[in-house]
Amino acid sequence: MHATAPTSTLYLSAPVMAELIGRKGVGQCIASIAACIHEDFLRWPQFEKSARTANHSSEGVIELMPISDATTYTFKYVNGHPRNTRLGLPTVMAFGVLADVATGMPQLLSELTYTTALRTAAMSAVAARALARPDSRVMAIVGNGAQSEFQALAFQHLLGITTLRLFDIDPAATAKLVANLEGTGLQWMACTSVAEAVRGADIVTTLTADKARATIVTPAMVEPGMHLNAVGGDCPGKTELHADLLRQASVFVEYAPQTRVEGDIQQLPADFGVTELWQVLAGHQPGRTHAAQVTVFDSVGFALEDFSALRYMRDAAIELGLGERIALIPALADPKNLFGALHQPAATASQRVTGPGAVA
Numbered sequence: 001m002h003a004t005a006p007t008s009t010l011y012l013s014a015p016v017m018a019e020l021i022g023r024k025g026v027g028q029c030i031a032s033i034a035a036c037i038h039e040d041f042l043r044w045p046q047f048e049k050s051a052r053t054a055n056h057s058s059e060g061v062i063e064l065m066p067i068s069d070a071t072t073y074t075f076k077y078v079n080g081h082p083r084n085t086r087l088g089l090p091t092v093m094a095f096g097v098l099a100d101v102a103t104g105m106p107q108l109l110s111e112l113t114y115t116t117a118l119r120t121a122a123m124s125a126v127a128a129r130a131l132a133r134p135d136s137r138v139m140a141i142v143g144n145g146a147q148s149e150f151q152a153l154a155f156q157h158l159l160g161i162t163t164l165r166l167f168d169i170d171p172a173a174t175a176k177l178v179a180n181l182e183g184t185g186l187q188w189m190a191c192t193s194v195a196e197a198v199r200g201a202d203i204v205t206t207l208t209a210d211k212a213r214a215t216i217v218t219p220a221m222v223e224p225g226m227h228l229n230a231v232g233g234d235c236p237g238k239t240e241l242h243a244d245l246l247r248q249a250s251v252f253v254e255y256a257p258q259t260r261v262e263g264d265i266q267q268l269p270a271d272f273g274v275t276e277l278w279q280v281l282a283g284h285q286p287g288r289t290h291a292a293q294v295t296v297f298d299s300v301g302f303a304l305e306d307f308s309a310l311r312y313m314r315d316a317a318i319e320l321g322l323g324e325r326i327a328l329i330p331a332l333a334d335p336k337n338l339f340g341a342l343h344q345p346a347a348t349a350s351q352r353v354t355g356p357g358a359v360a
Contacts, residue, residue, distance in 0.1 A: 136202035143207035
């Protein structure tokens with residue numbers, strides 16, 4: 001007698017994810033995802049890795065980001081369309097799947113727009129804990145859009161940042177960020193230029209969205225001991241840091257084959273020396289070696305971070321009893337007779353799984 005494998009998939013919609021994050025708290029979600037990322041990066045050799053597949057257009061990019069270990073496969077669908085806000089749409093939208101490697105069964109289908117914002121901030125914090133000066137208290141945020149609040153809270157909760165120096169070419173974006181951070185205890189200063197924002201900062205986080213070869217931060221702005229967290233440059237033709245700044249700093253990346261195509265280091269020769277962050281976390285390579293060292297985390301976003309975030313969100317949803325079970329895959333009386341299942345009675349064919357574990 002053959003065991004019957006489960007055929008329902010846990011589904012986390014955007015409203016359910018918002019409830020989950022609200023019940024857990026943004027800071028706790030970021031900290032928990034950061035812990036999962038750190039744990040998974042220590043298992044780096046166990047993962048089957050590849051650069052994401054990207055389809056570019058004049059308006060933006062749509063990408064698929066797969067990764068797996070021996071038991072679990074995940075992928076994320078994500079876009080980047082800087083002009084979307086004019087249409088009332090987010091610049092970044094995403095969803096993802098977590099599946100069982102042994103059977104291929106999708107175990108989780110989840111929104112990843114909220115979750116990508118959380119995991120990007122969590123990844124920045126994981127890198128900064130390894131690379132920034134431990135006494136860092138002031139962070140500049142250049143680009144005060146949708147990701148900025150998450151970065152601010154991540155660095156407050158996980159690194160002890162107390163003061164923000166803010167700049168955006170749109171003053172309304174800075175006003176939005178300040179309003180959303182009210183009550184967090186963070187101090188802030190709105191600046192009139194990138195140079196003013198960067199001045200005196202221990203950490204500089206760049207979060208710009210334009211798909212352009214930009215040089216937002218130049219060598220003249222950089223002070224000894226700074227850590228630069230370059231998040232916005234994440235596809236071919238899109239940069240934020242001046243090439244000479246990179247040449248003068250110690251540069252750390254997620255997955256070098258992907259970052260050389262998409263990150264700020266795309267401006268430099270293919271043999272430019274970088275260190276993958278997992279090697280630092282595992283103790284194989286040094287991170288920051290002295291207080292005056294300038295470090296750069298050239299962050300483009302890698303599939304392993306989504307793997308970590310998906311497994312955390314799955315476990316958190318189960319713990320809180322959130323989400324619904326859906327029949328994403330047909331339940332077949334005879335798995336060799338797919339065509340025959342089309343003729344099942346309507347009540348059976350439309351059977352819907354409505355609770356975390358119940359079938360209705």
